[in-house]
Amino acid sequence: MVSDWWHKDYHSVIDEIMAPGFRGQTISDNNLIQGKMMFNCSMVARDDKTPCHNHAGVAKFRFQKGKTHRLRFINTGSQGTERISIDGHTMTVIANDLTPIIPYDTKVIILGTGQRVDVVVKADAGRLDSAFWLRATLSPCSVAKQHFAQAAIFYDDADENELPDSKAWPDEDPNTCANDELYLTQPLYPIQVPEPSFTQEMDIGVIINETDHFLWTFDGESPRVDYNHPTLLAAKEGNLTCFGSEAGIYDYGSNSSIRINIWNPLIAPHPMHAHGVEMYVLSQGPGKWDGSTITNPNNPLRRDVHMVQGGGHLVVQIDTWNTGLWAFHCHIAWHAAQGFFTQFLFNSHEVTELDIPDSIYQTCREWDAFTSRTVVDQIDSGI
Numbered sequence: 130m131v132s133d134w135w136h137k138d139y140h141s142v143i144d145e146i147m148a149p150g151f152r153g154q155t156i157s158d159n160n161l162i163q164g165k166m167m168f169n170c171s172m173v174a175r176d177d178k179t180p181c182h183n184h185a186g187v188a189k190f191r192f193q194k195g196k197t198h199r200l201r202f203i204n205t206g207s208q209g210t211e212r213i214s215i216d217g218h219t220m221t222v223i224a225n226d227l228t229p230i231i232p233y234d235t236k237v238i239i240l241g242t243g244q245r246v247d248v249v250v251k252a253d254a255g256r257l258d259s260a261f262w263l264r265a266t267l268s269p270c271s272v273a274k275q276h277f278a279q280a281a282i283f284y285d286d287a288d289e290n291e292l293p294d295s296k297a298w299p300d301e302d303p304n305t306c307a308n309d310e311l312y313l314t315q316p317l318y319p320i321q322v323p324e325p326s327f328t329q330e331m332d333i334g335v336i337i338n339e340t341d342h343f344l345w346t347f348d349g350e351s352p353r354v355d356y357n358h359p360t361l362l363a364a365k366e367g368n369l370t371c372f373g374s375e376a377g378i379y380d381y382g383s384n385s386s387i388r389i390n391i392w393n394p395l396i397a398p399h400p401m402h403a404h405g406v407e408m409y410v411l412s413q414g415p416g417k418w419d420g421s422t423i424t425n426p427n428n429p430l431r432r433d434v435h436m437v438q439g440g441g442h443l444v445v446q447i448d449t450w451n452t453g454l455w456a457f458h459c460h461i462a463w464h465a466a467q468g469f470f471t472q473f474l475f476n477s478h479e480v481t482e483l484d485i486p487d488s489i490y491q492t493c494r495e496w497d498a499f500t501s502r503t504v505v506d507q508i509d510s511g512i
């Protein structure tokens with residue numbers, strides 16, 4: 130697990146960013162591998178009462194010399210894009226978001242929030258008593274107080290009490306937070322992208338609303354959910370007309386495959402995440418999409434989180450086989466809180482036939498009863 134880290138708890142950060150007049154960004158305090166990283170206590174903010182210990186320690190892993198090891202990385206952070214490497218070792222990428230891919234070698238993995246990558250790496254870079262740093266670095270396109278995380282990898286006979294002194298690979302970070310070039314990443318099991326039955330244009334934007342709140346918009350809306358009015362249950366009753374555009378629902382009827390052209394005219398990059406489905410990733414890069422170029426159309430990358438860079442585009446496509454209502458959103462926690470999400474409804478005529486477990490209805494009844502006695506302070510979009 131690699132993760133940016135805030136000393137404040139989640140709700141305190143949300144309180145900060147959802148305050149009227151807030152215009153900035155929330156800045157992480159540290160960067161962690163497997164939940165650990167040192168922190169220089171002289172950097173603790175004056176109003177930060179978190180107990181702080183210098184030399185808190187790093188995560189430690191053991192490699193057997195000569196053996197090939199599989200590492201499964203996940204970016205469990207809230208905001209930052211990580212660049213991951215192991216000193217002296219080349220990694221072979223074998224899966225993106227659980228989709229096996231044709232293996233390729235790299236020295237640096239780029240991992241946006243919520244993304245997962247599987248690699249294999251051979252322990253052949255030193256002696257039986259060698260030790261190396263595993264590094265995760267928050268790219269400068271992600272604001273952070275402390276960008277660097279390190280964990281120690283010890284070969285068989287290495288002394289765990291002595292930290293590695295290995296040197297990092299030279300890393301020329303283009304500072305775009307973009308994922309690897311799409312021509313590098315082809316699934317092991319090929320699927321040709323079908324002709325879309327519908328193409329959706331989705332522009333990213335920001336607004337300051339009437340209450341002086343900074344919000345993200347997606348296709349011109351900044352949706353929020355109503356905790357007492359779940360959209361899936363409404364869709365099952367065939368009654369979505371009661372929701373206004375602020376619910377961000379896109380009813381694609383019986384369309385079989387939706388192409389989504391995301392244009393990001395602003396400087397911030399975003400990890401775009403689809404629930405319930407995988408996305409064909411057809412095109413990414415600076416500027417607007419030319420409307421036709423697809424990378425590997427006979428076998429495009431498929432995954433469920435992919436970065437759109439600042440001033441750039443991301444074109445994805447979703448086959449709608451998984452009937453239901455699925456969130457499609459930015460995976461940066463604060464951006465989702467500020468309204469950067471939509472809900473895709475696939476096969477609405479079949480949703481009415483969905484079998485929704487009694488336990489879900491029971492939860493809704495209990496929630497309704499609770500909220501009839503208690504005013505819930507919904508301080509953000511609610512997702």
Ligand SMILES: [Cu+2]
Nearest residue numbers: 399459461464
């Ligand atoms: Cu975002």
